[in-house]
Amino acid sequence: MTVLSVNVNKIAVLRNSRGGDEPRVGQAAEAALRAGAGGITVHPRPDQRHIRPADVRELARLVEGRAEFNIEGNPFAPPRGDYPGLLALVWETRPQQATLVPDSDGQITSDHGFDLIRDGPRLRPLIAELKECGARVSLFMDAGxxxxxxxxxxxxxxxxxxxxxxAEAFAAGDAAQALALCRQTAEQARAAGLGVNAGHDLSQANLGEFLRGVPGVLEVSIGHALVGEALYAGLEPTVRAYLAVIAATR
Incomplete structure (x- = not known):
């Protein structure tokens, strides 16, 4: 069954907006795991707008032996201040998965995948180093x-x-073409021997149709919609609701 990895970045956004320690990122991750989440995802950035290196270390300890830990980030971004760089964080905390994303400081959120023709030569040695420390490596890619x-x-x-x-096409009422493109890309990936994860703007409303249309997805990483929905229903019930959506697509 598809693994639900809960992205807790938005908990850190709320904490950082006020300062101090509340709401606690670790406590939110604990609630997600208690509800049955199979993983916790974080996406630290050099500007530390949400998840900080200290959060990554705390969550690595919390998740160890209980679920998968997935660290996302731009492997090309250099260290800055207290941010030691993605590879250094992976070496220190040993997550099960490192998801490489070509985002920049100017992006509010990740909005495109890698161009492997352009970025491949730089990625190859970084992928090898990440695998050397025991992490499974996933690359953020556009459908098509x-x-x-x-x-x-x-x-x-x-x-x-x-x-x-x-997700945009689904909200507009016609997701068939976008869904077919995702399915085609997933089939190409599997034909090349790659596993397929998915993420960005997935929600309770659109997740079921996505998983039915793109069978065999190994993991979905969901944060923004899940945390937003949890404001109304509570975090643990919301995680359980996502797991019910996933289970219904088996």
């Missing part, structure tokens, strides 16, 4: 990207489908 098979040649284990365009 022409270079999906190259991800396997570079040494990646999985891709994460960027599902933002699918």
């Amino acid at each position: 990207a022409p270079d999906i098979a190259l991800a396997a040649e570079l040494g990646a284990d999985r891709i994460e489908l960027y599902t933002g365009p699918y």
